[in-house]
Amino acid sequence: MFELLKKKLSGFAEKFRKKVEPAEEKKETLIQEPAEEPARKPVLEEPTPPKKPVVVRKKPKALQEKPEVVEAPKEAEVEEIAEPEEIAEEEAEEIAEVSEEKPRELKAKVSKLGRLKKAIGVEITISESDVKDLLWELELSLLEADVEQTTAEEISRDLRQRLVGKKIRGGQDIDSVLKGEIKSVLAAIMETEGINLEKEIRAKKEKPYRILFLGPNGAGKTTTMAKLTYWLQEKGFKVIWSASDTFRAASIEQLEKHASNLKVRVVKHSYGADPAAVAFDAIKTAQSRGIDVVMIDSAGRQETNRNLMQELQKIVKVTQPDLRLYVGEAFTGQALLQQAQEYDKVAGVDAFVLTKIDCDAKGGTTISLLYKLKKPILFVGVGQEYPDLEKFDPEFVLKQVIG
Ligand SMILES: Nc1nc2c(ncn2[C@@H]2O[C@H](COP(=O)(O)OP(=O)(O)OP(=O)(O)O)[C@@H](O)[C@H]2O)c(=O)[nH]1
Ligand SMILES: [Mg+2]
Structure with a gap:
């Protein structure tokens, strides 16, 4: 659930950072980034099709799990083996793709940005044009996640109000600032009087x-x-x-x-x-x-x-x-x-x-x-x-x- 949106959001912070801090791009490459961890999969990510009913009291789950059977590939399905150079090229492309998609580890980013900011010590004020594209993309991502249209628009509007004019101090991590703002908007939406x-x-x-x-x-x-x-x-x-x-x-x-x-x-x-x-x-x-x-x-x-x-x-x-x-x-x-x-x-x-x-x-x-x-x-x-x-x-x- 929401995996697509999550990926996009982690991309937003990255794009946004590039947008508001173009001068830092070069410096950034000088600082060694700690190893990134692969994105964790949400628990409910793999959908199971609805089976036909019959609900049974506390049937041990382990009993339902069938051992995975790995089938040997049929001859017709075996791919042609590529030359070593081709493999190296393909691998390099694949690695580049994966690292672009992979959400950054927050802790790693904080420490990296922290060091950068200490070096240059700037304060950034977020402008309307800084966030325009990002908010549009956020809106699309919400729609893709099945959020109803006017709700998605209002979330985006709310976020714009919170972000435009906001000052980001030197040493603050843009990733967490953005996430924090999105989180407060969504948390406010989900706040309903519960029933015990x-x-x-x-x-x-x-x-x-x-x-x-x-x-x-x-x-x-x-x-x-x-x-x-x-x-x-x-x-x-x-x-x-x-x-x-x-x-x-x-x-x-x-x-x-x-x-x-x-x-x-x-x-x-x-x-x-x-x-x-x-x-x-x-x-x-x-x-x-x-x-x-x-x-x-x-x-x-x-x-x-x-x-x-x-x-x-x-x-x-x-x-x-x-x-x-x-x-x-x-x-x-x-x-x-x-x-x-x-x-x-x-x-x-x-x-x-x-x-x-x-x-x-x-x-x-x-x-x-x-x-x-x-x-x-x-x-x-x-x-x-x-x-x-x-x-x-x-x-x-x-x-x-x-x-
Ligand atoms: N995977 C999954 N299936 C569910 C879940 N809840 C219900 N089902 C299945 O959905 C189907 C319909 O469930 P019912 O409880 O008969 O639905 P209903 O709303 O009472 O249906 P009507 O009385 O015909 O209107 C059954 O096959 C259930 O086993 C769930 O949370 N997950
Ligand atoms: Mg029924």
Whole structure:
């Protein structure tokens, strides 16, 4: 996630330095640069395609890993062997390419710039023209990372305001100044009032705490409900489910399968029944049995379907959820933002769960969602097993973007 953006950002500082300190270029080459370390790969970089479901309780991960089989190349695939001179030339080109792409090690840069600045002792004031191209490139990089357009523009505008006119003292590292500014802009965007779910459930005087799962088709609502149940069970909570997706074929059976794995009671009616009535019954059952949490599944629906959106409104009205959790696929990009905005208008959304982060190559969706809707992302889905639900951590996104 964000690897492309990260690479670009490390390039920005370099370009920017060249721009504002052209005179230092020559001197720089005189100073020996400490060896650079290869860029670290983000944890979620290699996407795994979504497998078909069946979530199994705590299946040891090692069991799933197949030994890597290395196939001998077929004769037709063997490349022609180049002459020694050719190899040397090719290698030199490759090394040059790699070292240009490789983000510089910050510590190395700081010490190098520190020495340079002591020698010349200048102060630089950043001008509009210094940052124009860099900010444009940053904006493009954000768009490539799936950040929604107006969000990317505003981030860039904000950054311009922070940078233009800023004085960089002798001895200050431009790389960290730039990174610091980008980090503050993004951190401010990601600052939303969080929800401490465990605390809220414990604090609720009149049981049960009601969670409604809503979102488009196939986003992972039912799976997330099972994962969250597992998470809450580990904390000692008792959970009951309402099979309020009475619309999609086999939805109730899917729920019952998870319920049997997790030992959860399901309140269900028949297909075609009123989803709000099922949820109402589940709440009553929870009340009479002292169950802590009722989770209400709902049928996936497109935000453009007026009837189904009205039905959702009714479920909200009848069940008065404590938490309306919008479940969306992290890789949906800008469409997710539009859908979530519409859901928020019609039924209300309190927080998000972004699923399939393990399949998400970019991840800018998190930034746009937080920026536009100002609602917390509570969890992210990172796989298809019950424990594959993690608390969302803005620091993680920042690290991916800025390093
Ligand atoms: N890789 C991966 N797959 C996931 C994740 N969450 C859910 N899935 C898969 O996504 C598919 C759809 O999940 P469901 O939970 O049935 O989605 P839903 O939103 O309930 O679907 P509908 O009820 O049809 O609207 C299943 O194959 C899940 O295993 C995740 O975090 N990572
Ligand atoms: Mg479902």
